[in-house]
Amino acid sequence: MLDQTQDLPRRLRNAFGCFASGVTVVTLRDGQGAPTGITVNSFSSLSLDPALLLFSVGREQVSARWLQSGEAFNVNILCRDQEPLAWQFARPHKDKFDGVAAWEACNGVPVLDGALAHFVCRKHAIHDGGDHLIVVGEILDFAERDGDPLLFHRGRMCDLAVTA
Numbered sequence: 419m420l421d422q423t424q425d426l427p428r429r430l431r432n433a434f435g436c437f438a439s440g441v442t443v444v445t446l447r448d449g450q451g452a453p454t455g456i457t458v459n460s461f462s463s464l465s466l467d468p469a470l471l472l473f474s475v476g477r478e479q480v481s482a483r484w485l486q487s488g489e490a491f492n493v494n495i496l497c498r499d500q501e502p503l504a505w506q507f508a509r510p511h512k513d514k515f516d517g518v519a520a521w522e523a524c525n526g527v528p529v530l531d532g533a534l535a536h537f538v539c540r541k542h543a544i545h546d547g548g549d550h551l552i553v554v555g556e557i558l559d560f561a562e563r564d565g566d567p568l569l570f571h572r573g574r575m576c577d578l579a580v581t582a
């Protein structure tokens with residue numbers, strides 16, 4: 419049994435934070451059809467055939483509501499220069515797309531300019547994940563380009579150390 423006496427969520431978050439990940443922004447549309455998005459590092463590839471990906475979103479996040487009610491979203495993998503975007507989409511804001519360059523994919527949802535890769539998705543399934551929802555997306559289209567990824571480790575953004 420886990421020791422619940424000493425701030426378990428904080429200790430668990432710290433331990434999870436030892437896992438270095440990339441950083442994505444999941445773009446979607448809110449209930450009024452306005453573009454919005456959420457910074458997510460729980461992204462994972464899932465299946466090649468059919469082409470599926472997954473990420474988890476906190477049940478209390480505003481975006482969780484739009485992911486449950488809507489059908490379309492895109493996953494944008496950020497490159498090392500896009501740290502400001504990661505923080506912009508990680509804060510509550512009325513217009514998260516303020517000053518953000520993007521174009522509209524075939525599912526009607528924006529893709530961020532300059533992303534290292536993007537996946538255009540249709541909602542495939544949402545599963546229970548405790549205080550999070552596990553969102554599975556069917557990949558309708560995708561593209562990638564050259565470049566270095568933005569990374570997240572122990573609560574900080576970083577990039578790949580280049581060794582000779």
Ligand SMILES: Cc1cc2nc3c(=O)[nH]c(=O)nc-3n(C[C@H](O)[C@H](O)[C@H](O)COP(=O)(O)O)c2cc1C
Pocket residue numbers: 441455456457458459460461473474475476479480481482504505507508509510511570
């Ligand atoms: C690097 C990073 C990764 C994050 N990953 C997730 C995640 O995987 N799932 C999640 O629900 N929130 C994640 N967050 C927190 C959300 O981005 C943040 O709470 C955001 O403001 C939620 O937006 P919303 O309230 O518009 O839904 C992450 C934040 C950062 C900085």
